[in-house]
Amino acid sequence: MDHNKQQDTAHAPAQRKEMTRRQFLSYTLGGAGAFMAGGAILPMIRFAVDPILQKKEKGNFVKVIEESKVTSEPTEVKFKVHQVDGWYESDPKLSAWIAKGDDGKIFALSPVCKHLGCTVSWAAESPTEYHCPCHGARYTKDGKTLAVAPKSLDEYEVKLDNGWVYLGPIEPNTRA
Amino acid sequence: MFKSMYNWIDERLDITPMWRDIADHEVPEHVNPAHHFSAFVYCFGGLTFFITVIQILSGMFLTMYYVPDIINAYYSVDYLQHQVAFGAIVRGMHHWGASLVIVMMFLHTLRVFFTGSYKAPREMNWIVGMLIFFVMLGLGFTGYLLPWDNKAYYATKVGLEIAGSVPYLGDYIKELMNGGTIVGAQTLTRFFAIHVFFLPGALLALLAGHFIMIRKQGISGPL
Numbered sequence: 001m002d003h004n005k006q007q008d009t010a011h012a013p014a015q016r017k018e019m020t021r022r023q024f025l026s027y028t029l030g031g032a033g034a035f036m037a038g039g040a041i042l043p044m045i046r047f048a049v050d051p052i053l054q055k056k057e058k059g060n061f062v063k064v065i066e067e068s069k070v071t072s073e074p075t076e077v078k079f080k081v082h083q084v085d086g087w088y089e090s091d092p093k094l095s096a097w098i099a100k101g102d103d104g105k106i107f108a109l110s111p112v113c114k115h116l117g118c119t120v121s122w123a124a125e126s127p128t129e130y131h132c133p134c135h136g137a138r139y140t141k142d143g144k145t146l147a148v149a150p151k152s153l154d155e156y157e158v159k160l161d162n163g164w165v166y167l168g169p170i171e172p173n174t175r176a
Numbered sequence: 177m178f179k180s181m182y183n184w185i186d187e188r189l190d191i192t193p194m195w196r197d198i199a200d201h202e203v204p205e206h207v208n209p210a211h212h213f214s215a216f217v218y219c220f221g222g223l224t225f226f227i228t229v230i231q232i233l234s235g236m237f238l239t240m241y242y243v244p245d246i247i248n249a250y251y252s253v254d255y256l257q258h259q260v261a262f263g264a265i266v267r268g269m270h271h272w273g274a275s276l277v278i279v280m281m282f283l284h285t286l287r288v289f290f291t292g293s294y295k296a297p298r299e300m301n302w303i304v305g306m307l308i309f310f311v312m313l314g315l316g317f318t319g320y321l322l323p324w325d326n327k328a329y330y331a332t333k334v335g336l337e338i339a340g341s342v343p344y345l346g347d348y349i350k351e352l353m354n355g356g357t358i359v360g361a362q363t364l365t366r367f368f369a370i371h372v373f374f375l376p377g378a379l380l381a382l383l384a385g386h387f388i389m390i391r392k393q394g395i396s397g398p399l
């Protein structure tokens with residue numbers, strides 16, 4: 001063994017399989033730091049996303065109008081539903097446009113525009129169409145989309161009982 | 177008297193180099209409107225910052241009267257606008273400033289674009305600028321709901337439907353921003369928190385980055 005090489009091995013750090021002191025410290029400090037940061041942040045994240053994870057209630061059927069009063073001309077009916085919005089409970093009025101279709105069946109359309117959610121209403125004068133004030137969407141009497149909106153108006157599920165019309169959960173349009 | 181107060185503090189904390197470092201710089205000729213009038217385009221960044229400061233100050237004062245509650249929000253804005261002295265002015269500053277800040281930001285961006293100031297080594301500042309742009313849009317969107325009138329309600333409904341149209345994730349994003357399934361009490365408190373704490377915090381951090389980078393790299397050279 002020549003002189004130089006001998007010197008080198010004498011000064012080179014001992015090759016060990018274990019982790020170095022530096023590695024050990026950075027792992028433990030890093031781990032403890034991550035644990036502490038996580039402990040502070042996770043509760044806040046869970047707190048912020050809570051509304052997504054809460055159970056949603058299914059709507060019940062609500063009695064809205066006598067069957068005999070429904071004509072082929074769409075009429076707006078308003079009905080109260082119970083609504084829980086966090087700490088704020090209220091009974092807001094929803095509305096539906098009810099009509100008898102050409103097939104003689106009673107159906108009820110939701111007035112929430114399928115473009116971006118404004119409120120549509122039926123224009124009694126020509127053109128006899130549903131019209132949205134926000135960006136000019138138009139729909140036929142059956143709720144079929146004519147302009148602007150990508151989909152047709154939603155329907156309320158309809159149940160007839162003892163001469164009365166009941167409205168239930170909202171479903172995609174079945175008539176267009 | 178101010179001189180001696182300044183000296184008293186300066187002896188203890190040596191503050192002169194600090195403000196010198198921030199403020200004591202020559203303005204290069206090509207950005208000085210006194211030399212070339214067309215150099216006024218270099219003012220738009222500073223004007224954007226000026227209006228941002230007005231937004232933050234007027235916003236802080238608005239919160240002295242405003243409540244983010246669906247029953248009282250509208251009445252609190254109505255009250256501060258019509259009953260409080262200078263209410264129309266302070267709300268007006270915030271209302272018009274919100275639009276003006278976007279205009280100034282746009283003009284500033286045009287200046288940076290047409291002077292090529294986004295090129296190396298200033299690419300990162302263009303990116304930070306874009307982040308500032310989105311934070312500003314967020315401030316405008318969340319602030320617009322706060323008066324809780326019909327315009328606010330439907331604008332937010334439409335905005336959230338647009339967020340909901342994102343492929344796959346849309347419904348989750350919408351519900352998260354909504355704080356539930358409807359635009360209601362929880363939406364208003366959420367938007368308020370985002371408007372007055374989260375986004376201004378992010379904005380100040382980004383502005384700090386923006387300005388530190390400008391100091392480090394200097395203003396870009398003449399065309």
Ligand code: HEM
Nearest residue numbers: 231232235236238239242271274315319320322323372376
């Ligand atoms: C640079 C950023 C900001 C922008 C672009 C901005 C934008 C807006 C907009 C568009 C409105 C609706 C104004 C109206 O309806 O007339 C608003 C309302 C409001 N903002 Fe800001 N805002 C900013 C910063 C802040 C800050 C920092 C605070 C508070 C610390 C604040 C507090 C408020 C309050 C309390 C309202 C409701 C009162 C009202 O509608 O007049 N804003 N903001």
Ligand code: FES
Nearest residue numbers: 113115116132135
């Ligand atoms: S929301 Fe009805 S047309 Fe846009």
